[in-house]
Amino acid sequence: MTAPATTSPDLDFIFQPRSIAIAGVSARENASFGGGGFVQALQEVGFGGPIYLIHPTAPAIRGLKCYPSLRDIPWDVDYVISSVSAKYVPDLLEDCIEKGTVRVLHLFTAGFTETGEEGRADMERTVVARAREAGIRVIGPNCMGLYVPGSRLAMMPGQIPEAGPVGMVSQSGMNAGEFVRYATPRGVRCSKVISFGNGADLKAADFFDYLADDADTETIVAYIEGIQDGPRLAQAIRRAGEAKPLVILKSGRTEAGSRAASSHTASLAGSVEVFDGLCKQARALRVESLDELVDMAVTFQFVKRLHGPNICVVGAGGGASVMAADDLDVVDLKLPTLLPETQEALAKVTNEAGTSIRNPIDTMSVFEDHGFEATLTPVGQAPNVDAILYHTSFGFGFASRMGDQRGRAERQADGLARAQEQSGKPVVVAIRPSLTPEALEQANYFQEQCYRRGIATYPSIARAGNALSKLLQWQALQD
Amino acid sequence: MTAPATTSPDLDFIFQPRSIAIAGVSARENASFGGGGFVQALQEVGFGGPIYLIHPTAPAIRGLKCYPSLRDIPWDVDYVISSVSAKYVPDLLEDCIEKGTVRVLHLFTAGFTETGEEGRADMERTVVARAREAGIRVIGPNCMGLYVPGSRLAMMPGQIPEAGPVGMVSQSGMNAGEFVRYATPRGVRCSKVISFGNGADLKAADFFDYLADDADTETIVAYIEGIQDGPRLAQAIRRAGEAKPLVILKSGRTEAGSRAASSHTASLAGSVEVFDGLCKQARALRVESLDELVDMAVTFQFVKRLHGPNICVVGAGGGASVMAADDLDVVDLKLPTLLPETQEALAKVTNEAGTSIRNPIDTMSVFEDHGFEATLTPVGQAPNVDAILYHTSFGFGFASRMGDQRGRAERQADGLARAQEQSGKPVVVAIRPSLTPEALEQANYFQEQCYRRGIATYPSIARAGNALSKLLQWQALQD
Numbered sequence: 001m002t003a004p005a006t007t008s009p010d011l012d013f014i015f016q017p018r019s020i021a022i023a024g025v026s027a028r029e030n031a032s033f034g035g036g037g038f039v040q041a042l043q044e045v046g047f048g049g050p051i052y053l054i055h056p057t058a059p060a061i062r063g064l065k066c067y068p069s070l071r072d073i074p075w076d077v078d079y080v081i082s083s084v085s086a087k088y089v090p091d092l093l094e095d096c097i098e099k100g101t102v103r104v105l106h107l108f109t110a111g112f113t114e115t116g117e118e119g120r121a122d123m124e125r126t127v128v129a130r131a132r133e134a135g136i137r138v139i140g141p142n143c144m145g146l147y148v149p150g151s152r153l154a155m156m157p158g159q160i161p162e163a164g165p166v167g168m169v170s171q172s173g174m175n176a177g178e179f180v181r182y183a184t185p186r187g188v189r190c191s192k193v194i195s196f197g198n199g200a201d202l203k204a205a206d207f208f209d210y211l212a213d214d215a216d217t218e219t220i221v222a223y224i225e226g227i228q229d230g231p232r233l234a235q236a237i238r239r240a241g242e243a244k245p246l247v248i249l250k251s252g253r254t255e256a257g258s259r260a261a262s263s264h265t266a267s268l269a270g271s272v273e274v275f276d277g278l279c280k281q282a283r284a285l286r287v288e289s290l291d292e293l294v295d296m297a298v299t300f301q302f303v304k305r306l307h308g309p310n311i312c313v314v315g316a317g318g319g320a321s322v323m324a325a326d327d328l329d330v331v332d333l334k335l336p337t338l339l340p341e342t343q344e345a346l347a348k349v350t351n352e353a354g355t356s357i358r359n360p361i362d363t364m365s366v367f368e369d370h371g372f373e374a375t376l377t378p379v380g381q382a383p384n385v386d387a388i389l390y391h392t393s394f395g396f397g398f399a400s401r402m403g404d405q406r407g408r409a410e411r412q413a414d415g416l417a418r419a420q421e422q423s424g425k426p427v428v429v430a431i432r433p434s435l436t437p438e439a440l441e442q443a444n445y446f447q448e449q450c451y452r453r454g455i456a457t458y459p460s461i462a463r464a465g466n467a468l469s470k471l472l473q474w475q476a477l478q479d
Numbered sequence: 480m481t482a483p484a485t486t487s488p489d490l491d492f493i494f495q496p497r498s499i500a501i502a503g504v505s506a507r508e509n510a511s512f513g514g515g516g517f518v519q520a521l522q523e524v525g526f527g528g529p530i531y532l533i534h535p536t537a538p539a540i541r542g543l544k545c546y547p548s549l550r551d552i553p554w555d556v557d558y559v560i561s562s563v564s565a566k567y568v569p570d571l572l573e574d575c576i577e578k579g580t581v582r583v584l585h586l587f588t589a590g591f592t593e594t595g596e597e598g599r600a601d602m603e604r605t606v607v608a609r610a611r612e613a614g615i616r617v618i619g620p621n622c623m624g625l626y627v628p629g630s631r632l633a634m635m636p637g638q639i640p641e642a643g644p645v646g647m648v649s650q651s652g653m654n655a656g657e658f659v660r661y662a663t664p665r666g667v668r669c670s671k672v673i674s675f676g677n678g679a680d681l682k683a684a685d686f687f688d689y690l691a692d693d694a695d696t697e698t699i700v701a702y703i704e705g706i707q708d709g710p711r712l713a714q715a716i717r718r719a720g721e722a723k724p725l726v727i728l729k730s731g732r733t734e735a736g737s738r739a740a741s742s743h744t745a746s747l748a749g750s751v752e753v754f755d756g757l758c759k760q761a762r763a764l765r766v767e768s769l770d771e772l773v774d775m776a777v778t779f780q781f782v783k784r785l786h787g788p789n790i791c792v793v794g795a796g797g798g799a800s801v802m803a804a805d806d807l808d809v810v811d812l813k814l815p816t817l818l819p820e821t822q823e824a825l826a827k828v829t830n831e832a833g834t835s836i837r838n839p840i841d842t843m844s845v846f847e848d849h850g851f852e853a854t855l856t857p858v859g860q861a862p863n864v865d866a867i868l869y870h871t872s873f874g875f876g877f878a879s880r881m882g883d884q885r886g887r888a889e890r891q892a893d894g895l896a897r898a899q900e901q902s903g904k905p906v907v908v909a910i911r912p913s914l915t916p917e918a919l920e921q922a923n924y925f926q927e928q929c930y931r932r933g934i935a936t937y938p939s940i941a942r943a944g945n946a947l948s949k950l951l952q953w954q955a956l957q958d
Contacts, residue, residue, distance in 0.1 A: 174799055185914055225801055251801045288809075289941065290802060320653055322704055322730045323769060330767075433938075435664055436923075437916035444915075459912075462768065 011210045015148045017079030023054040024083030035083035045154035070095040079104045086111035097134040107141035128200045143197025144173030164189020166297045167217035169207045171225040187451025188297045191216040205236035212240040219245045219300040234278050241282030247296040283477040295467040302456035303426045308386040309333045312379045313360035315391035321360035327462040331469035335359050336384045345378035372415045380423030393432035395439020405442050413449035430461045490689045494627045496558030502533040503562030514562035524633035549574040558583045565590035576613040586620035607679045622676025623652030643668020644697035645776045646690040650704040666930025667776045670695040684715035691719040698724045698779040720761030726775040762956040774946040781935035782905045787865040788812045791858045792839035794870035800839035806941040810948035815863045824857035851894045859902030872911035874918020884921050892928035909940040
């Protein structure tokens with residue numbers, strides 16, 4: 001890894017640990033919640049340095065040697081993950097301090113301020129103060145920590161080592177994990193994903209600042225439940241939003257949501273109006289669901305820029321086409337009637353009755369290689385079209401009974417990528433939900449062929465339309 | 480089949496054919512679009528009567544004997560499906576008339592009024608007039624026809640013979656097929672599904688009237704693109720809405736949607752305001768997407784009635800719980816704080832820090848049989864809770880590494896059904912999307928265990944909440 005050019009280099013060490021110790025791993029080999037989950041995640045992602053386990057009695061777990069305490073490890077350790085109960089955290093911290101080489105303590109451990117008990121909030125403050133005094137930075141408590149593919153650091157099993165341009169700041173470990181889990185199969189690749197939980201020491205503002213300067217991060221997405229240190233957070237969000245595309249999902253908008261946020265990460269949800277104003281100042285895009293957050297990560301990574309609201313919809317199936325027109329209208333996109341010359345070119349390909357070549361284009365010719373290309377090419381050249389939205393599904397109807405599904409998927413993705421390149425306009429794909437394992441396997445394969453060729457994919461026409469519309473909204477904010 | 484008690488018995492014969500002839504089947508055995516698709520659909524669903532194929536030269540296709548023309552079939556035929564080109568339809572109709580036993584002609588054939596050509600519109604009018612004169616009713620043209628599981632009649636491959644309480648009227652064959660395809664794995668079972676296309680003879684109004692009186696149909700869902708014969712349609716929709724729950728998806732709201740509707744089923748989309756007023760008079764529920772139409776079919780079949788807006792959310796994962804609160808708030812549902820006695824009962828089950836027992840309930844105890852029941856029981860008894868929403872996912876995290884997934888799914892479904900029965904309150908399940916074939920297999924198995932026990936399932940917390948909210952809206956319309 002080359003060192004990124006950053007103006008806040010003081011946090012780089014957090015994302016580049018050389019050796020990790022994990023306290024609180026169950027001796028049950030298959031326990032994968034808690035400490036065992038981190039072991040499995042790090043082994044799967046291929047962490048390159050040593051992983052030391054701390055266990056009072058077990059000699060080894062998952063092939064890794066165990067030590068009764070951190071002080072018994074005869075080598076340097078710079079990064080410690082705590083999965084022990086909250087009451088043991090002060091002792092673990094003293095061990096970290098005595099060890100002398102520890103720079104980061106990631107407290108997966110919960111049971112602090114978020115419980116609502118004053119004694120536990122006190123304990124959290126004491127731990128952080130003592131750590132800071134000793135030069136140790138704390139991530140958490142009550143969080144999943146870091147997924148940094150470039151450093152082969154993962155927070156959950158199944159996370160891959162392939163890195164990319166999307167950085168994430170998340171108050172919730174679950175939502176950080178869900179974001180990665182849903183975004184990865186659609187081709188989103190991450191620079192740094194940070195779950196910071198209660199944010200007792202390192203806070204959202206620290207991570208926004210870091211990602212704003214991080215050369216590996218081109219887009220920042222964030223999940224925020226509550227606001228800590230409002231003025232500093234506001235400043236960090238403004239900086240991040242000026243530096244690169246910033247998409248924020250703010251939950252806890254409601255009384256029940258606030259109650260859940262408070263018991264979840266000990267945070268005050270804050271006023272919706274204040275947060276809305278802050279995002280506007282920061283030119284950040286607000287979204288309302290994790291699905292939208294994933295969709296916008298896909299959009300900023302693959303689509304990047306859209307010149308206008310005029311979409312041409314291509315696919316087979318009249319009902320879907322009619323609904324598509326309404327779905328796009330709801331989000332202020334347009335389906336312009338294609339010009340006579342475009343329609344003429346299309347008429348040569350699809351002359352069956354019952355199809356439409358005006359827009360939406362509803363044609364069976366998408367099922368043939370030649371027909372697909374002969375449909376996409378004139379649409380790509382149409383002066384009144386800004387983007388092409390192709391919709392399809394798997395395991396159903398005509399195409400499901402054509403042989404060589406994989407070859408077909410590859411040729412379709414080739415055709416879409418060629419259309420995107422030749423037209424210079426975004427080509428996006430809506431793959432409607434699959435209902436059987438076989439269909440999902442085909443859909444996943446097609447999806448991968450698409451994103452490997454730079455094509456954005458969405459799980460429905462409505463979500464594709466919403467994402468393109470939000471991209472236009474974001475562009476308007478920058479003007 | 481017992482004869483249903485109906486006041487419009489004159490259309491019963493349409494749904495109970497005794498023998499079917501199909502014109503326009505490709506000699507290619509694997510051709511499954513067009514006539515071949517109907518053959519496959521009828522064979523798969525197990526149509527009990529004879530199926531005759533009409534082909535100029537082939538001796539047999541798919542194991543069925545072929546005849547050069549309808550007149551060459553030496554047995555009675557009462558139902559004819561046409562997949563020949565539009566220009567051959569007049570001759571086919573003459574054959575039907577000469578045959579003397581034909582009562583229904585289903586024109587899958589497209590290429591009539593929807594092309595926008597006056598000559599083809601004329602031909603449609605001529606065909607219908609000639610058929611009516613001879614006592615033959617026409618379904619279509621440009622439609623998929625009927626799915627009637629009780630009569631072992633299907634419009635698309637993959638449709639099952641199990642019948643149930645949901646009837647559908649759809650202008651689009653694609654959307655009728657998509658509705659069945661998405662609703663079936665969630666336990667929705669159908670009485671009659673009708674795709675009527677251009678509605679040249681039998682129209683939406685005829686089918687609303689029929690389903691309003693049909694004893695096998697408890698709920699009617701409809702997909703309407705445009706309005707034909709407004710006053711009669713208005714009356715039929717009012718009758719249907721008075722007789723049973725009626726859910727309508729109206730597309731073609733926009734200029735582009737209208738254009739697509741016109742080329743799709745030759746219909747004028749009509750004014751949104753007029754249609755809105757009509758639905759209000761009919762006490763019908765309007766929805767905006769096919770997903771919502773499916774969700775409401777699930778809701779009316781399984782949930783039926785909800786006493787109030789107070790929902791208790793149960794699941795594992797703090798981020799999901801916080802988002803759940805917001806998702807439900809958006810659709811005007813409430814997450815009441817659980818009473819002290821309910822919280823006390825819950826505290827005995829889940830005393831880990833970092834979990835919440837106030838509502839949403841965020842607890843790992845749902846992963847143990849005893850913990851699951853001990854969580855659901857006090858919530859079911861809570862006086863300030865009207866329904867329980869349980870959310871889960873597959874292929875990820877803790878549960879994905881527990882053995883015996885099928886047994887676990889069955890025990891969880893048992894627990895949910897017991898809670899629903901003992902509490903007398905709806906228990907609904909949100910299964911978040913699966914990303915791998917293996918996860919989808921597990922999710923589908925759990926989903927089936929749920930609906931077999933009378934539990935409604937939805938693909939997200941937001942969609943479950945939206946459906947429950949719309950059920951309350953529909954109930955309010957009936958007061």
